[in-house]
Amino acid sequence: MSNPVIFQDNRYITADRAVISPFDPGFMHGDGIFETIRLYQGLPFKLELHRQRLERGLEVLDIPKPEMIDKLADIITHLSSRNHLQNIQGMVRIMISRGQEATGPTVIIQASPLDIKEIRKRQQGMKTIILPWKRDPNNPLLGIKTMNYLENKHGRKLAVRQGADEGIFLNHDGELCEGTFSNLFLVGRDFVVTPPIEAGLLPGITRKTIIECCRRTGVDCREEGVNLNDLSSFRGGFLSSSLMELAPLENLGPRRFNPVDIQDIMQTLLPAYQQQYQSA
Ligand SMILES: Cc1ncc(COP(=O)(O)O)c(C=O)c1O
Structure with missing residues (x-):
């Protein structure tokens, strides 16, 4: 998958179009959280528990909860279909950084095939x-x-x-x-x-x-x-x-x-x- 479709800040774009500000606290200090979820036949396993841990992380770091958190299941289904992961083993990575004050949290979600041999x-x-x-x-x-x-x-x-x-x-x-x-x-x-x-x-x-x-x-x-x-x-x-x-x-x-x-x-x-x- 040389140029997968990803989700960034409420849009689906190809990865080569993703932009992160050099002033994003996630980039500057690792100020943000992430989750890694396994996909089986394109479906996220234990999504609700991952969502809860994500929310706990936002609370601990005092990062405002982005709205997309309530639409995670739909976003992941869309990404797994756009990236042809329905019939193979895959994984999803959700990244939420604090973002800048003016814009709020930066959200990137990517789905990719899993290195099953490894x-x-x-x-x-x-x-x-x-x-x-x-x-x-x-x-x-x-x-x-x-x-x-x-x-x-x-x-x-x-x-x-x-x-x-x-x-x-x-x-x-x-x-x-x-x-x-x-x-x-x-x-x-x-x-x-x-x-x-x-x-x-x-x-x-x-x-x-x-x-x-x-x-x-x-x-x-x-x-x-x-x-x-x-x-x-x-x-x-x-x-x-x-x-x-x-x-x-x-x-x-x-x-x-x-x-x-x-x-x-x-x-x-x-x-x-x-x-x-x-x-x-
Ligand atoms: C430090 C650490 N411990 C444990 C785990 C296993 O967590 P989970 O079962 O939620 O994937 C991970 C997963 O990335 C980890 O990074």
Whole structure:
């Protein structure tokens, strides 16, 4: 898709016609928020939860709510049709910056095909590193997706430079938080644990959906702090995000895992997750 149709400030235009002011606070300081949503057969998955997180982000940053938020479903349907995404796997990115005082928030929404090969690779197994700086759980910006994602991008770059796929953050107490673009789950003998929001992490929509899948399928899922030094009781783990769904870990820092060892859990949770968009 060399020149996709995008939505900018209430108009559908080709991407080559998009203009951002150099004085836009989103451009200058990353002052804005974004959401990434997976499209299945052109339909956005868990749109209502993404919309709620978007609105929470606007509230935290004190950015006025743009009117288009109430028309997200229509805009996404239109973009997925204009960009021929109805029969393939796709993704949508919504970006809302504070904009300038005179004009109000700048909104850009883009829809594109998903790199499904890359997703499948991640679903085979992911290598991680533990990032060398700590998260502050009191940071109010951790719970929203601000446009200033440089800390996460930098962490990911560090991981890739060391031959890994994802970097994992710890908080000041040495507890595991999340990855730079994913939430974390650990699998014990007969239970699953995910760090609580208070540890300092983004309340992921996939994380929430997986917790619900656990309840539905009878998997004991706990939201509990886990210290990096306390991994001996876990037989594996997985990462979650809207784009990649569930991806098993090959290691968590120094602790090695074999994805085969959590096959039972993956074979329970993955179909339960996928059933939700297949039956939507
Ligand atoms: C830091 C971080 N944590 C977790 C996630 C997973 O969130 P979700 O499941 O809502 O995609 C993301 C997704 O981009 C992320 O950036």
